Amino acid sequence: MSEDEKLKCSSIYKWYDNNPILQNTNLSVKNHEFLCIVGPSGCGKTTLLRMMAGLIEVDHGDILIDGVTVTRPVPSVAMVFQHFGLFPWKTVFRNVAFPLDLRHTPKEEVAKRVNWAIELVGLKGAELRYPWQLSGGMRQRAGLARALVSQPDILLMDEPFAAVDAQVREILQEELLRIWSDFRQTVVFITHSIDEALTLADRVIVMGTKPGRVVGEIPVDIERPRTISSVRHHRNYMPLRDAVWSLLRNNSEEEVPV
Numbered sequence: 001m002s003e004d005e006k007l008k009c010s011s012i013y014k015w016y017d018n019n020p021i022l023q024n025t026n027l028s029v030k031n032h033e034f035l036c037i038v039g040p041s042g043c044g045k046t047t048l049l050r051m052m053a054g055l056i057e058v059d060h061g062d063i064l065i066d067g068v069t070v071t072r073p074v075p076s077v078a079m080v081f082q083h084f085g086l087f088p089w090k091t092v093f094r095n096v097a098f099p100l101d102l103r104h105t106p107k108e109e110v111a112k113r114v115n116w117a118i119e120l121v122g123l124k125g126a127e128l129r130y131p132w133q134l135s136g137g138m139r140q141r142a143g144l145a146r147a148l149v150s151q152p153d154i155l156l157m158d159e160p161f162a163a164v165d166a167q168v169r170e171i172l173q174e175e176l177l178r179i180w181s182d183f184r185q186t187v188v189f190i191t192h193s194i195d196e197a198l199t200l201a202d203r204v205i206v207m208g209t210k211p212g213r214v215v216g217e218i219p220v221d222i223e224r225p226r227t228i229s230s231v232r233h234h235r236n237y238m239p240l241r242d243a244v245w246s247l248l249r250n251n252s253e254e255e256v257p258v
Contacts (some may be wrong), residue, residue, distance in 0.1 A: 001067050006031040006186045007052065007154060013060035014047055020211035021047055025061075027205055027214055029154075032184045036201035038191055038244060040252040044212025045190045049156050052188060053079045065154065075103075078152035082159040084139040086131040092118065092142050093127040099150045117145040120179060137168035141175075148179070157189040161196070170228050173199055177226055194244045198222070199231045204244055208251030215251040218243050 001008050005028045012025040022044040029035045039045050050056040052063055054073040063070040065077065078099070086095045096117055100110045118124055121141040131139055140160060147155060161169040173196060180187060191197050197204045201220050208215040222234050231237055 001028075001064055004030050006033070006066065007188070008064045009048070009052070009061070010064070011061040012048065012051065012058060012063065014044065014051070014056075015059055023211040023213050025207075025213055027217075029186055029188055032186055034180060034187045034189065034200055034202045035205060036189045036191055036197035036203075037205045037207060038194060038197050038248065039207030039212070040209055040248065041192075042212070043207040043209045043252075045207060046158055048212070049079070049158050049188060049190055052154075053077055053156050055079075074154075075150070076153040077156060078147035078150055078154070079156040080140075080143050080147045080158065080160045082162050084131070084143045084163070086139055086142055086146075088131050091128050091130055092123060092134070092145075095131070095142055096145045096149050098146060103150075113149050113151075114145075117149040118142075120148060121145045122175065135168075136164040137172060140164060140172060144176075144179075148183075151183075152185060154186045154188070157187065159190050159192065162192070169196075174227060176200065181225055194241055194248075195232075197244065198237060198240055199226065199228055204240075206244060206247040206251070208247075216247045218247075 007029040009025055009027050012022050013020070014022040025048060037045050047056060051058050052070065054070045065074055093114055097110050097114045100113060118127060121144050123138060123141050123145060126134065126138060134142065143160070161172050164172065177200065189200060198220055204218045204220060205214055206216045206218070207213065218240060220240060221236050222231055
């Protein structure tokens, strides 16, 4: 790995029931980079992300974080799931505290860090609510707070805003931009949306299907700080969008959501 690489996937292969899911997949993520991965359903995006998190075994190849091969979950890596992943019997406070509880963090430190994370994502006042008492957007904020509470070096996000409506999705995108600009974790973010990828990413990786593989990468030449409006009105936005769409269209066997 080069000095500025935080995470690297080298010649990754994955099979399920003798069917290739990922084939010779290579990508790297720089330290503090926001990388988005887009691709049609079935191209192995989520499988690749879970292997980065150490949740799924790599059949062939290596995934390295800070030069060390990933073989199990890494404490410096946190993951945000599409469907929130909250425990329904726990309050917001206890859901957010869960990663710290696993590490037997002292109670005073837990309280300090959980309250910080809850306030950071805009959930102050909802600490004692249960997931069923929250809107979809609030549940996703709680999931993000749980990922941030351990102050990870790498944040892996699997279509985290796909389950909320369009307005809430854009609000959460801008909140994530704000949080990332303050803390600059290395982020790998999976999405089906070209617009979302161009709003968030420093670089977009495009994957194709049958089997899943990287078919291209596109640097997002749009300056920061960003808002959704500034991205949509940027002179580079439509050429970048066309470039991503062209790669998706030419490397998919099904209709690709945009």
